[in-house]
Amino acid sequence: MSQEPKTVRGRRTRERIVASAVTLMADHGVEATSLDQVLVAAGASKSQLYHYFQDKQELVRAVIAWQAETVLRVSAQELAAVDSWPALQAWFDALVQAQRHSQCRLGCPIGSLAAELADISEPARQDLAGAFDAWTRQLGAMFDRLRAGGLLPGDVDVMTLATATLATIQGGILLAKTTRDPERLRAALTATTGYLQALAPGA
Amino acid sequence: MSQEPKTVRGRRTRERIVASAVTLMADHGVEATSLDQVLVAAGASKSQLYHYFQDKQELVRAVIAWQAETVLRVSAQELAAVDSWPALQAWFDALVQAQRHSQCRLGCPIGSLAAELADISEPARQDLAGAFDAWTRQLGAMFDRLRAGGLLPGDVDVMTLATATLATIQGGILLAKTTRDPERLRAALTATTGYLQALAPGA
Numbered sequence: 001m002s003q004e005p006k007t008v009r010g011r012r013t014r015e016r017i018v019a020s021a022v023t024l025m026a027d028h029g030v031e032a033t034s035l036d037q038v039l040v041a042a043g044a045s046k047s048q049l050y051h052y053f054q055d056k057q058e059l060v061r062a063v064i065a066w067q068a069e070t071v072l073r074v075s076a077q078e079l080a081a082v083d084s085w086p087a088l089q090a091w092f093d094a095l096v097q098a099q100r101h102s103q104c105r106l107g108c109p110i111g112s113l114a115a116e117l118a119d120i121s122e123p124a125r126q127d128l129a130g131a132f133d134a135w136t137r138q139l140g141a142m143f144d145r146l147r148a149g150g151l152l153p154g155d156v157d158v159m160t161l162a163t164a165t166l167a168t169i170q171g172g173i174l175l176a177k178t179t180r181d182p183e184r185l186r187a188a189l190t191a192t193t194g195y196l197q198a199l200a201p202g203a
Numbered sequence: 204m205s206q207e208p209k210t211v212r213g214r215r216t217r218e219r220i221v222a223s224a225v226t227l228m229a230d231h232g233v234e235a236t237s238l239d240q241v242l243v244a245a246g247a248s249k250s251q252l253y254h255y256f257q258d259k260q261e262l263v264r265a266v267i268a269w270q271a272e273t274v275l276r277v278s279a280q281e282l283a284a285v286d287s288w289p290a291l292q293a294w295f296d297a298l299v300q301a302q303r304h305s306q307c308r309l310g311c312p313i314g315s316l317a318a319e320l321a322d323i324s325e326p327a328r329q330d331l332a333g334a335f336d337a338w339t340r341q342l343g344a345m346f347d348r349l350r351a352g353g354l355l356p357g358d359v360d361v362m363t364l365a366t367a368t369l370a371t372i373q374g375g376i377l378l379a380k381t382t383r384d385p386e387r388l389r390a391a392l393t394a395t396t397g398y399l400q401a402l403a404p405g406a
Contacts, residue, residue, distance in 0.1 A: 029319060031234040105322055114381040115318030116232060119308055129382040163378065163387055164394030168367070171374025171391075175366065178317040179332040184366055188374075191367035195394045198401030 002054040014052045017042045018062045025063055026109060030116055035059070060117070061127055067109040068131035075135060079142045083149060085197065088142075092189040095169065099182035107177045110135070111170045136162045153201055161196070168192045205257040217255045220245045221265045228266055229312060233319055238262070263320070264330055270312040271334035278338060282345045286352060288400065291345075295392040298372065302385040310380045313338070314373045339365045356404055364399070371395045 005011040020041035024033040035056055039049060053059040082088050099106075110131050117124040139162035146152050152161075172188030175181075208214040223244035227236040238259055242252060256262040285291050302309075313334050320327040342365035349355050355364075375391030378384075 028323060029232075029234055031232055032323070107318070107322065111377060112318055114377060115310070115315055118381045119310065120231060120235070125381060125383075132378055132381055160390045160393055163390035164371070164392075167374030167378050167387065167391035168371055168394070169374065170377050171370030171372065174314060174317060174373050174377070175335055175370050178321045178328060178335055180328075184370065187363045187366035188370035189367075190363055191371070191398045192394060195398035195401065198398065 002050075002052055002058055005052065010052075013042075013044060013048055017044050017049055017052065017059070018066055020044075021059055021063050022066050025060070026067075026106075026112070030060055030063075030113070057121060057123065060121070060124055064110075064113055064117075064124060064127045064131070067113065068127070068134070071108070071110055072131070072134055072138065075138055079138050082142050083145055085151065085200070088146075088196070089193060092186075092193065095173075096182050096186045096189070099173065099176045099185055104176045104180045104182055108170060108173045111173060115174075132166065136166055138162075139165050150201065152196070152199055156199060164195075165192055205253075205255055205261055208255065213255075216245075216247060216251055220247050220252055220255065220262070221269055223247075224262055224266050225269050228263070229270075229309075229315070233263055233266075233316065260324060260326065263324070263327055267316055267320075267327060267330045267334070270316065271330070271337070274311070274313055275334070275337055275341065278341055282341055285345050286348055288354065288396075288403075291349075291399070292396060295389075295396065298376075299385050299389045299392070302376065302379045302388050307379045307383045307385055311373060311376050314376060318377075335369065339369055341365075342368050353404065355399070355402055359402060367398075368395055 005014045017038060021033065021038045024037055024041060035046075035049060038044075038059070039046060042049075049059075053062065078091055078094070082091055110128060113124070114128040114132070118128060119125075136159065140158045143152065143156075143158040143161045147154065147156055147158060152158075168188045168191070169185075172185035175184035175188070208217045220241060224236065224241045227240055227244060238249075238252060241247075241262070242249060245252075252262075256265065281294055281297070285294055313331060316327070317331040317335070321331060322328075339362065343361045346355065346359070346361040346364045350357065350359055350361060355361075371391045371394070372388075375388035378387035378391070
């Protein structure tokens with residue numbers, strides 16, 4: 001059985017292994033990343049790795065947890081500032097800018113893992129579904145605030161809006177990454193913005 | 204150098220190799236599919252494979268061409284029938300039904316290949332970008348017909364609508380595949396439908 005680190009040094013070793021796996025798997029994909037490559041990048045031994053992770057699947061789940069925690073933490077901060085249509089538009093613009101700055105090479109860490117793993121690893125699929133669900137709830141809470149502020153009608157289904165927005169972001173990032181054109185994400189978000197504003201009372 | 208088949212028998216062998224690779228790569232991903240597995244599935248020899256494909260990359264490009272041709276042929280047939288809002292809704296409903304029938308296991312063949320390959324193979328990325336562009340043009344032609352029929356305003360940017368719709372479909376299918384819930388795709392498409400109908404003259 002794999003173990004939780006008991007010492008500060010052990011925790012650092014485990015973190016170094018996960019951080020190396022995060023980078024390699026983001027750059028090359030999960031399947032194309034071997035445990036040996038992770039060990040070299042982390043400067044760790046095989047016995048250290050197997051002390052903390054039973055097998056590659058357990059390491060992949062740690063990578064998913066790391067990426068989900070990072071994406072959700074950043075997203076929570078950004079969405080907390082969204083309390084108006086201009087603020088939502090600014091967030092959408094920032095997503096497009098992030099794609100532009102990375103030459104559309106990054107994709108979404110959760111989306112990329114989901115595309116690769118959902119059909120080949122059931123534990124990974126469940127972890128990634130949980131990450132998408134948490135992200136959808138964050139977006140739903142943001143739409144709920146807009147509704148409470150009178151910017152959306154009282155009977156609007158905020159979870160449908162949240163799901164649609166997350167789908168648009170994921171699909172827009174995939175098109176941007178494949179064509180190396182950040183404007184694909186902008187075009188996708190234009191429709192979402194248009195729909196939300198059409199819903200707005202008095203639109 | 205790899206060769207084009209010169210005989211009927213040669214063409215059948217090449218097709219059998221591509222068909223086996225299509226199935227294996229759709230089920231397990233490109234990286235997780237070895238040439239040896241393709242040979243076993245196709246009942247072909249290594250010399251036959253290298254006669255038609257210089258390396259794995261060339262076989263992967265044949266798989267992309269096969270999937271793109273299939274997706275675009277089906278999509279062209281389906282979109283040709285869309286000349287009204289109810290017909291567009293029926294097409295969206297059919298996409299959700301297809302996810303339900305497959306227990307959301309299939310994903311989109313083009314989207315899955317793009318997510319895995321766009322950042323690791325430039326030739327594959329270009330092929331997949333071409334497939335997305337052709338698909339966007341099909342959707343644009345459909346929106347152009349709706350505009351010509353007076354269902355959309357004359358000054359609407361049909362290529363933006365097409366890009367947004369394709370992004371929504373891709374993102375909705377990714378969420379559906381990850382959560383095994385076809386209603387994610389329906390929720391995503393609900394926003395697209397709402398936006399289009401808000402654009403409609405007299406809405």
